[in-house]
Amino acid sequence: MSDVKLVVRGVSKTFGSNGGCVRALEGVDLEVRDGEFVALLGPSGCGKTTLLRLVAGLDVPTEGEIVLDGKPVAGPGVDRGLVSQEYGLFPWLSVWGNIDFGLRLNDVPEEWRFKVVGDFVRLTGLSGFEDAYPSELSGGMKQRVALARTMVNDPEILLLDEPFGALDTQTRSLMQELLLDVWENKKKTVLLVTHDIEEAIFLADTVYVATSKPCSIKAKIKVNLPRPRTFSMKSSKKFIELRKSLHELIREESLKAMQPITNKAKKPLRSPTKRMTFSGFIKTTIYDIVIPR
Ligand SMILES: Nc1ncnc2c1ncn2[C@@H]1O[C@H](COP(=O)(O)OP(=O)(O)O)[C@@H](O)[C@H]1O
Numbered sequence: 421m422s423d424v425k426l427v428v429r430g431v432s433k434t435f436g437s438n439g440g441c442v443r444a445l446e447g448v449d450l451e452v453r454d455g456e457f458v459a460l461l462g463p464s465g466c467g468k469t470t471l472l473r474l475v476a477g478l479d480v481p482t483e484g485e486i487v488l489d490g491k492p493v494a495g496p497g498v499d500r501g502l503v504s505q506e507y508g509l510f511p512w513l514s515v516w517g518n519i520d521f522g523l524r525l526n527d528v529p530e531e532w533r534f535k536v537v538g539d540f541v542r543l544t545g546l547s548g549f550e551d552a553y554p555s556e557l558s559g560g561m562k563q564r565v566a567l568a569r570t571m572v573n574d575p576e577i578l579l580l581d582e583p584f585g586a587l588d589t590q591t592r593s594l595m596q597e598l599l600l601d602v603w604e605n606k607k608k609t610v611l612l613v614t615h616d617i618e619e620a621i622f623l624a625d626t627v628y629v630a631t632s633k634p635c636s637i638k639a640k641i642k643v644n645l646p647r648p649r650t651f652s653m654k655s656s657k658k659f660i661e662l663r664k665s666l667h668e669l670i671r672e673e674s675l676k677a678m679q680p681i682t683n684k685a686k687k688p689l690r691s692p693t694k695r696m697t698f699s700g701f702i703k704t705t706i707y708d709i710v711i712p713r
């Protein structure tokens with residue numbers, strides 16, 4: 421029996437507008453197995469949020485299909501929990517009220533709500549802050565509330581859209597460890613999108629590397645680091661090797677993504693005779709644009 425939870429098959433997406441069309445996704449194929457932590461890694465603007473919105477059922481593909489637990493995705497549903505950078509907390513509700521919101525809406529019996537919300541408050545390190553309001557919380561705490569609020573509804577798959585992107589490096593790193601604790605405790609299936617190479621390696625079992633826009637899958641990489649993952653693994657040989665290969669793949673795509681603004685440049689981006697640094701590339705780009713011909 422197959423244990424595949426989510427299948428994205430040949431998915432393309434074109435946005436139409438008065439000014440023309442934007443092709444955001446081009447034949448994306450990926451799958452997430454039950455209980456697996458998958459990361460889609462790609463440069464900014466490549467189409468990651470677009471893909472996650474399609475999986476969440478907030479928009480529809482132009483071509484291809486998305487299947488969750490054997491059923492085609494045809495709209496939003498409680499089987500998918502989406503967490504994004506913007507937290508999306510209700511400012512008029514306390515931490516407890518925010519986490520409890522979905523359960524209350526679904527008429528879950530009070531005794532059960534009390535147990536589940538309490539469980540997630542503890543798991544996300546929010547004990548003592550149950551009565552605080554979002555305006556009184558740091559970014560990291562808000563994101564913990566957002567995570568808990570989504571997870572109490574026990575979705576089949578957790579969709580994470582650069583959830584720690586707005587946080588400082590230290591908080592981000594701690595949040596990654598907290599997310600792994602929660603994931604290991606609850607055995608959830610996760611699809612995370614990120615542009616952060618280290619984040620993808622540290623968290624995921626499998627990393628799909630996306631091309632620049634339109635997004636398609638360039639590589640599928642198994643992260644063979646043991647679990648549970650620990651902070652010290654980030655300096656292990658295996659981690660550093662993986663980071664290096666992913667960095668190469670992503671750099672190629674980031675350079676491609678910058679090409680439209682360099683279309684007057686005569687030189688190739690990568691000269692075989694001269695190694696060009698990234699800052700050198702930027703300088704060359706500006707030079708080629710501003711010098712009159
Ligand atoms: N609703 C929309 N209408 C038109 N273009 C869109 C829309 N949503 C996203 N795009 C375009 O699709 C591309 C991919 O965007 P997005 O999925 O947000 O990228 P990422 O999340 O990887 O940064 C961008 O060029 C963006 O401008």
Ligand SMILES: [Mg+2]
Nearest residue numbers: 468469470582
């Ligand atoms: Mg995005």
